Amino acid sequence: MATAVEAQLGTAAAAQPAPRHQVVAFLVMVAVLVAAPFFVYPVFLMKALCFALFACAFNVLIGYVGLLSFGHAAFLGSAGYASAHAAKVWGVTPELAILFGTAVAGALGVVVGALAIRSRGIYFANITLAFAQMIYFFSLQAKFTGGEDGIQSVPRGMLLGVLDLRHTYAMYFTVLVVFLLGFLVVYRAIHSPFGQVLKAIRENEPRAVSLGYRAEQYKLIAFVLSATLAGLAGATKALVFQLASLTDVHWTMSGEVVLMTLLGGLGTVFGPVVGAFVVIGLENYLAQLGAWLTIVQGAIFVVCVLTFRRGLVGELGRLLRKPL
Amino acid sequence: MRTAWFVALALIAAVAAAPASAQVSDGVVKIGVMNDQSGTYADISGQGSVVAARMAVEDSGITKKGTKVEVIFADHLNKPDVGSQIARQWYDAEKVDVIVDVPTSSVALAINQITRDKGKAFLVSGAAASDLTGKACSPNTIHWTYDTWALANGTGSAVVKTGGDTWFFLTADYAFGHALERDTEAVVLKSGGKVLGKVRHPFPTSDFSSFLLQAQASKAKIIGLANAGADTINAIKQGAEFGIVRGGQQFAGLLVFISDVHALSLERAQGLVLTEAFYWDLNDRTRAWSKRFAAQHHGAMPTMVQAGVYSAVLHYLKAVDALKSDDGTKVIAKMKEMPTDDALFGKGTVRADGRKIHPMYLFEVKKPSESKGAWDYYKVRATIPAEQAFRPLDQGECPLAKK
Numbered sequence: 001m002a003t004a005v006e007a008q009l010g011t012a013a014a015a016q017p018a019p020r021h022q023v024v025a026f027l028v029m030v031a032v033l034v035a036a037p038f039f040v041y042p043v044f045l046m047k048a049l050c051f052a053l054f055a056c057a058f059n060v061l062i063g064y065v066g067l068l069s070f071g072h073a074a075f076l077g078s079a080g081y082a083s084a085h086a087a088k089v090w091g092v093t094p095e096l097a098i099l100f101g102t103a104v105a106g107a108l109g110v111v112v113g114a115l116a117i118r119s120r121g122i123y124f125a126n127i128t129l130a131f132a133q134m135i136y137f138f139s140l141q142a143k144f145t146g147g148e149d150g151i152q153s154v155p156r157g158m159l160l161g162v163l164d165l166r167h168t169y170a171m172y173f174t175v176l177v178v179f180l181l182g183f184l185v186v187y188r189a190i191h192s193p194f195g196q197v198l199k200a201i202r203e204n205e206p207r208a209v210s211l212g213y214r215a216e217q218y219k220l221i222a223f224v225l226s227a228t229l230a231g232l233a234g235a236t237k238a239l240v241f242q243l244a245s246l247t248d249v250h251w252t253m254s255g256e257v258v259l260m261t262l263l264g265g266l267g268t269v270f271g272p273v274v275g276a277f278v279v280i281g282l283e284n285y286l287a288q289l290g291a292w293l294t295i296v297q298g299a300i301f302v303v304c305v306l307t308f309r310r311g312l313v314g315e316l317g318r319l320l321r322k323p324l
Numbered sequence: 325m326r327t328a329w330f331v332a333l334a335l336i337a338a339v340a341a342a343p344a345s346a347q348v349s350d351g352v353v354k355i356g357v358m359n360d361q362s363g364t365y366a367d368i369s370g371q372g373s374v375v376a377a378r379m380a381v382e383d384s385g386i387t388k389k390g391t392k393v394e395v396i397f398a399d400h401l402n403k404p405d406v407g408s409q410i411a412r413q414w415y416d417a418e419k420v421d422v423i424v425d426v427p428t429s430s431v432a433l434a435i436n437q438i439t440r441d442k443g444k445a446f447l448v449s450g451a452a453a454s455d456l457t458g459k460a461c462s463p464n465t466i467h468w469t470y471d472t473w474a475l476a477n478g479t480g481s482a483v484v485k486t487g488g489d490t491w492f493f494l495t496a497d498y499a500f501g502h503a504l505e506r507d508t509e510a511v512v513l514k515s516g517g518k519v520l521g522k523v524r525h526p527f528p529t530s531d532f533s534s535f536l537l538q539a540q541a542s543k544a545k546i547i548g549l550a551n552a553g554a555d556t557i558n559a560i561k562q563g564a565e566f567g568i569v570r571g572g573q574q575f576a577g578l579l580v581f582i583s584d585v586h587a588l589s590l591e592r593a594q595g596l597v598l599t600e601a602f603y604w605d606l607n608d609r610t611r612a613w614s615k616r617f618a619a620q621h622h623g624a625m626p627t628m629v630q631a632g633v634y635s636a637v638l639h640y641l642k643a644v645d646a647l648k649s650d651d652g653t654k655v656i657a658k659m660k661e662m663p664t665d666d667a668l669f670g671k672g673t674v675r676a677d678g679r680k681i682h683p684m685y686l687f688e689v690k691k692p693s694e695s696k697g698a699w700d701y702y703k704v705r706a707t708i709p710a711e712q713a714f715r716p717l718d719q720g721e722c723p724l725a726k727k
Contacts, residue, residue, distance in 0.1 A: 033367070043412045047405065140498045140527065147499025149453065150404055150430045152460070155436045242437070245430050247403040287398040287410060294362050 063267030077249030079231030079320030105231020152247030265311025469632030480511030
């Protein structure tokens with residue numbers, strides 16, 4: 001009973017505009033991100049933003065549909081390869097390269113999603129992992145990906161023919177706009193009636209089906225949305241770093257995004273963003289520690305899992321008694 | 325809502341008022357050692373390379389002449405995006421003048437491009453990709469210690485000349501393995517050897533039994549391992565269990581380092597032949613230097629990558645001292661002009677395409693009974709003279725070489 005009541009309450013909430021504290025939090029986030037490149041090294045921020053978008057995309061699936069995909073690196077990486085190839089070999093403009101990469105990830109999402117959503121739980125995780133490994137081995141062997149050298153020195157080009165992306169700040173604000181667009185798409189999707197149905201499916205799938213919702217179609221749409229946004233992140237990242245490599249299709253990347261989302265807070269709006277900044281920040285600022293880096297990272301995760309299971313943002317939301 | 329807008333605007337205003345952060349580091353030569361400190365390549369490069377770079381600074385005597393030198397390091401986790409971000413940050417924000425070491429080809433190629441764009445200097449010791457002095461060559465990069473061409477050539481020709489004339493290849497099934505196999509096969513055939521067969525194994529593999537049986541059945545004298553890292557180690561370990569070496573066949577490692585032999589133990593690695601640019605026990609000078617190194621590095625002897633870092637940094641500082649400038653492009657040009665000379669690699673030169681030239685050595689791993697103590701692992705089977713050790717200048721497709 002409790003779940004049904006919650007679902008109904010959720011539907012009621014969705015009819016109203018976004019709660020005020022979330023708007024405030026969003027504006028604070030935008031303000032911080034606009035100000036940040038003047039204080040913090042911009043390339044680090046761009047990387048963190050790409051991963052934040054990636055984690056948000058992943059969160060759509062795990063946080064709102066309850067499906068743990070263990071193959072999201074496939075979408076990040078293949079979009080990266082597609083956009084790098086388009087920009088370098090075909091010489092297209094950066095906006096087209098990003099769109100092409102995103103479209104490739106979306107198409108891949110349709111294929112993988114159509115097969116994977118028929119299962120759930122550990123089986124779903126395994127099937128997505130299997131597909132991701134296929135993409136990995138394809139990328140390792142295919143000629144155009146350059147094997148383990150990757151696609152190097154990808155030109156950033158001129159955005160819309162006017163904005164020279166070789167300038168760090170131009171690139172940064174382009175990435176910021178891409179991230180905010182992706183973030184708002186996710187926010188809109190999960191706070192729409194569509195998002196409410198997803199939550200209902202997460203809580204009790206047979207009941208959602210008995211109410212007349214075609215659970216499989218909803219799950220597929222959510223999967224494709226998640227894959228497409230992950231692709232958007234990957235395609236943008238390829239232009240930021242001017243390279244696409246095996247790192248982004250490797251299974252450890254699929255694991256890293258799980259950690260980011262868990263650390264920030266599953267099923268929270270801002271959690272994945274915070275999680276991504278924390279994980280990438282650790283990787284970046286602890287690089288000086290050498291071999292100790294992985295140990296420190298591991299210890300932090302253990303502490304997080306033991307002491308605040310809702311993640312950083314989840315716990316903060318609980319303290320404030322407001323969902324963030 | 326109004327408070328939110330106010331906060332946002334206040335923040336933007338605060339930002340606009342703050343000056344951009346900047347550091348002045350004139351008069352300091354800043355050396356960034358970037359490599360793998362925690363993963364597969366931590367033993368061949370890692371902290372040892374940092375120790376080697378510090379020793380080079382000390383031995384150059386440049387600090388006594390009043391030039392400040394600082395050595396910093398970072399872990400690129402073998403990820404090109406991490407490496408490329410650290411490189412940009414080092415060049416832009418931390419005023420690093422030169423990046424050294426950088427194993428893992430994808431990371432090295434990324435930093436090669438960034439260094440060129442920023443007009444700094446890049447001294448590669450850890451990465452193997454021969455493209456760094458080929459298609460991707462740059463006026464800001466010198467490839468110091470070894471490359472895939474030198475390894476394939478050294479092992480291929482020298483092994484055939486010393487009696488290993490029939491080969492069977494065990495190749496990792498991806499671009500790197502194929503390239504290594506193709507290059508080595510060409511050298512073997514050119515030197516008058518024969519290739520009896522080859523087998524491709526998936527990358528990575530933990531069970532080599534069926535591939536090893538094929539290699540055993542081929543009766544080839546030499547089993548060439550066109551793979552790297554954990555694959556090579558697994559193949560050699562399992563080969564020892566199959567009694568391949570006892571049966572009279574020998575493994576030829578195309579990308580094996582002394583730290584791998586140390587990890588494998590002589591019992592398992594005996595009879596393995598491999599090519600390296602440096603071994604601590606070559607002569608009195610290398611022994612003296614390596615003892616100093618080991619004292620600072622938990623008793624571990626230097627690998628050729630770490631030795632290369634020392635030699636490269638030493639030569640770099642000589643060029644900086646001669647020029648009285650740390651401008652990347654100028655220093656690299658000066659380094660190409662000046663002949664190199666140090667305790668580890670002897671006398672050598674740096675070619676127009678950025679290739680450092682020195683002899684390479686074909687080593688054979690000793691039997692446990694031949695070894696006199698810790699780290700006494702190699703005997704020299706052949707020396708490949710400097711002029712034959714590396715790819716000829718005109719075959720690399722490097723635009724710099726055409727001038």
